[in-house]
Amino acid sequence: MSTRYDVIVVGARCAGSPVAMLLARKGYRVLAIDRATFPSDTISTHVVHPMGAAALARWDLLERLAATGCPPVHTYSFDFGPFTLSGSPGTEESPVAYCPRRTVLDKLLVDAAAEAGAEVREGFTVDEVLTDAGRVTGIKGHARNGQVVTESATVVVGADGRYSRLAEAVRPEQYNERPNLLAAYYSYWSGLPMNGRFETYIRPHRGFAAAPTHDDLTLIVGGWPYAEFEANKKDVEGNFEKLLNLAPEFADRVRGGKREAPFAGASIPNFFRKPYGPGWVLVGDAAYNKDPITAQGITDAFRDAEQCATALDLTLSGSRPFDEAMAEYQRGRDEHVLPMYEFTCQLATLEPPPPEMQHLFRSIQGNQRAMTRFVQMNAGTISPAEFFSPQSVALMVGANMAG
Numbered sequence: 001m002s003t004r005y006d007v008i009v010v011g012a013r014c015a016g017s018p019v020a021m022l023l024a025r026k027g028y029r030v031l032a033i034d035r036a037t038f039p040s041d042t043i044s045t046h047v048v049h050p051m052g053a054a055a056l057a058r059w060d061l062l063e064r065l066a067a068t069g070c071p072p073v074h075t076y077s078f079d080f081g082p083f084t085l086s087g088s089p090g091t092e093e094s095p096v097a098y099c100p101r102r103t104v105l106d107k108l109l110v111d112a113a114a115e116a117g118a119e120v121r122e123g124f125t126v127d128e129v130l131t132d133a134g135r136v137t138g139i140k141g142h143a144r145n146g147q148v149v150t151e152s153a154t155v156v157v158g159a160d161g162r163y164s165r166l167a168e169a170v171r172p173e174q175y176n177e178r179p180n181l182l183a184a185y186y187s188y189w190s191g192l193p194m195n196g197r198f199e200t201y202i203r204p205h206r207g208f209a210a211a212p213t214h215d216d217l218t219l220i221v222g223g224w225p226y227a228e229f230e231a232n233k234k235d236v237e238g239n240f241e242k243l244l245n246l247a248p249e250f251a252d253r254v255r256g257g258k259r260e261a262p263f264a265g266a267s268i269p270n271f272f273r274k275p276y277g278p279g280w281v282l283v284g285d286a287a288y289n290k291d292p293i294t295a296q297g298i299t300d301a302f303r304d305a306e307q308c309a310t311a312l313d314l315t316l317s318g319s320r321p322f323d324e325a326m327a328e329y330q331r332g333r334d335e336h337v338l339p340m341y342e343f344t345c346q347l348a349t350l351e352p353p354p355p356e357m358q359h360l361f362r363s364i365q366g367n368q369r370a371m372t373r374f375v376q377m378n379a380g381t382i383s384p385a386e387f388f389s390p391q392s393v394a395l396m397v398g399a400n401m402a403g
């Protein structure tokens with residue numbers, strides 16, 4: 001069947017634009033669609049860990065991001081009340097994180113896809129996924145002026161977020177499901193300098209974090225268990241203030257600043273989806289969604305976009321059968337993210353960590369190498385599987401890691 005496009009990508013933010021860009025750079029005919037227009041915001045905070053920054057660097061986009069005035073974050077700290085663990089989150093090659101406003105980051109990604117040669121259609125909503133004999137063949141949607149359009153492609157990629165229209169149509173297997181675990185709210189403050197630090201505060205059944213973003217503003221995000229969502233949503237501002245007061249010194253610093261935006265918030269479910277089938281592929285939140293407490297979503301979307309684009313290139317170029325290339329994409333994703341997924345879901349309960357974990361965290365206090373490993377693990381630079389392995393724990397609590 002002749003198709004106008006090799007690939008249609010539905011959704012053009014952190015997952016979709018990189019897929020479109022990487023495939024267009026390889027010379028494929030790509031259409032990227034989003035119902036949003038850019039620049040535009042979305043409900044999400046925006047810590048991009050060093051491994052996410054490394055992806056931007058590989059794509060020659062990191063300098064562009066830095067040039068927007070987004071301050072680098074060189075230190076993460078985790079304040080448990082009685083003690084604090086802090087260190088550098090990255091590696092020698094990619095030492096810092098960023099916390100770019102989505103208005104800036106997503107626009108930069110969409111522009112990079114267009115520059116690479118992808119056709120980008122903004123303000124266009126996909127209403128229907130077209131199929132032929134069980135195979136996805138294209139989309140039907142409408143522009144803002146109401147014009148209805150159908151388009152066909154060899155593969156349709158759903159990068160359309162956790163409530164994906166494509167996933168709704170193809171009903172992929174969903175696994176490792178966990179319910180909503182916490183409710184998170186955030187806003188922006190002026191007059192609250194962070195000096196390159198991302199600070200996290202962990203208290204019983206509460207957690208919050210602050211990071212510097214564009215325009216000399218500081219993002220503060222905090223949350224409580226989902227069980228309190230209904231009761232607390234009536235007074236988010238009051239409950240947020242109570243939350244900050246659990247760390248009095250930080251609350252004083254916040255009082256020295258000024259909140260510059262209304263609160264935004266969300267609570268989201270946790271799941272994996274099988275990310276491929278006849279004529280379709282899922283990437284980003286559409287394929288794998290988890291609580292934002294460990295801020296992995298954008299970094300994951302970048303990695304999965306790259307893996308997905310590689311698999312699509314293999315199959316579109318005829319080097320590998322679709323099912324084989326995509327099974328590897330799924331396997332690679334699951335193996336990589338599963339330990340962090342488990343860690344994220346445990347943290348998101350806001351229950352105190354198990355006693356042996358508490359003991360480990362206490363015992364590495366002041367041990368800079370071990371604290372750096374802890375910070376790197378939270379950033380996703382090293383896997384929780386590696387951090388919590390018996391050998392690593394023995395090293396961290398033993399004399400070998402001292403200093």
Ligand SMILES: Cc1cc2nc3c(=O)[nH]c(=O)nc-3n(C[C@H](O)[C@H](O)[C@H](O)COP(=O)(O)OP(=O)(O)OC[C@H]3O[C@@H](n4cnc5c(N)ncnc54)[C@H](O)[C@@H]3O)c2cc1C
Pocket residue numbers: 010011012013014015016033034035036042043044045046047048124125126127159160161162164165184185265266267268283284285286292295296297298299300301
């Ligand atoms: C409260 C909160 C805080 C978060 N904080 C962080 C953080 O600090 N760091 C981090 O890394 N991650 C964070 N995340 C997660 C992060 O937002 C996501 O993982 C990331 O946005 C996923 O990108 P995506 O491109 O897959 O999907 P999205 O960003 O959801 O983009 C999907 C796009 O698809 C478009 N779309 C959907 N349906 C259609 C349709 N029918 N037709 C056309 N277009 C369509 C939408 O308009 C949208 O632009 C947070 C999430 C939440 C909810």
